[in-house]
Amino acid sequence: xxxxxxxxxxxxxxxxxxxxxxxxxxxxxxxxxxxxxxxxxxxxxxxxxxxxxxxxxxxxxxxxxxxxxxxxxxxxxxxxxxxxxxxxxxxxxxxxxxxxxxxxxxxxxxxxxxxxxxxxxxxxxxxxxxxxxxxxxxxxxxxxxxxxxxxxxxxxxxxxxxxxxxxxxxxxxxxxxxxxxxxxxxxxxxxxxxxxxxxxxxxxxxxxxxxxxxxxxxxxxxxxxxxxxxxxxxxxxxxxxxxxxxxxxxx
Numbered sequence: 001x002x003x004x005x006x007x008x009x010x011x012x013x014x015x016x017x018x019x020x021x022x023x024x025x026x027x028x029x030x031x032x033x034x035x036x037x038x039x040x041x042x043x044x045x046x047x048x049x050x051x052x053x054x055x056x057x058x059x060x061x062x063x064x065x066x067x068x069x070x071x072x073x074x075x076x077x078x079x080x081x082x083x084x085x086x087x088x089x090x091x092x093x094x095x096x097x098x099x100x101x102x103x104x105x106x107x108x109x110x111x112x113x114x115x116x117x118x119x120x121x122x123x124x125x126x127x128x129x130x131x132x133x134x135x136x137x138x139x140x141x142x143x144x145x146x147x148x149x150x151x152x153x154x155x156x157x158x159x160x161x162x163x164x165x166x167x168x169x170x171x172x173x174x175x176x177x178x179x180x181x182x183x184x185x186x187x188x189x190x191x192x193x194x195x196x197x198x199x200x201x202x203x204x205x206x207x208x209x210x211x212x213x214x215x216x217x218x219x220x221x222x223x224x225x226x227x228x229x230x231x232x233x234x235x236x237x238x239x240x241x242x243x244x245x246x247x248x249x250x251x
Contacts, residue, residue, distance in 0.1 A: 001133055004055040005034045006076065008069035014160035015061040015098055015117070022153055026145050027130045028137060030057075048075070057132055059094045059125075060109065063164050067105060076108045092132060094125060099161050117157050119150055 003023065007016035013036065020032040033055070038047045052075070066072055076093075093112045095105065102114035115121045123146050130136045 001030050001057065001129075002051070002055040003030050003032045003129065004051055004058045004075075005032055005061065006058065006072055007034060007036075007061045008066040008072040009063060010165065011063045011098065011160045011163040012061040012066050012072075014163055015063075015096065015157065018153060018156040018160070019059060019061070019096075021156075022149050023126070023129070026126050026142060026149060027133075029133055030129060057092050057094070057129055059096055060112075061096050061098065062100055062105070062109065062114075063098045063160075064100045064104075065165050067100070067109065073108065092128060094128070096122075096125070098157065099164060119154070122146075122150075122153070 005016045005019050007013045013034075016034045016036075020034055023032055024030050033051050035048060058075075060072065060076055062072075095102075095109055095112045095114045096117060097114050098117050102110075105114070115125045123143070126142055126146055127139060130139070130142055
């Protein structure tokens with residue numbers, strides 16, 4: 001199974017390389033891809049595009065200094081669309097958060113459930129990825145391999161933290177309570193609008209359905225009347241034939 005690892009910045013790239021090294025060991029039958037392995041001289045956009053079309057799992061390595069990087073946001077939007085097209089229930093987008101809180105993310109990254117770089121969260125991520133396989137591996141085996149690899153993973157993640165370079169240009173703004181409340185309000189409005197549109201669509205369908213049923217009932221009633229009329233005519237003709245047989249010389 002292909003796993004696309006997105007990164008931007010030195011610290012994020014360190015996390016991506018750590019995942020590329022350890023994920024196939026912890027969860028066999030996964031094939032990781034990061035853009036830095038594209039051979040020099042190859043068409044970068046084409047290579048990225050092809051991988052985005054075929055991947056079933058995407059991991060975005062998020063750090064405080066890359067949350068607004070255009071390329072990372074582009075890949076997040078593109079991979080979410082492609083994954084939904086492939087199989088909405090059998091695919092996953094993961095935001096791996098290094099030294100940053102989920103509340104600091106904006107859309108499209110905020111669409112996805114955040115995973116912290118803690119031992120507990122990363123083990124759960126490994127199990128979630130394992131569940132995407134056609135034939136998942138034994139969970140105890142995943143736990144065993146992860147436990148043996150964790151110390152090395154932790155060292156790499158701590159090195160990545162030391163590489164985070166926060167400047168005035170790339171610093172993630174700290175959201176106030178009012179900002180988060182406004183986002184929740186806007187999200188709630190969008191959901192209410194979607195629900196309202198859905199309700200209207202259902203009502204229209206019900207009206208159309210009721211009209212169709214009523215029309216069909218009217219047509220059936222009309223057909224019944226015609227059949228009854230034909231039956232009366234048949235009865236009358238039958239009676240006339242019987243009378244004719246009884247008195248064939250009647251004037």
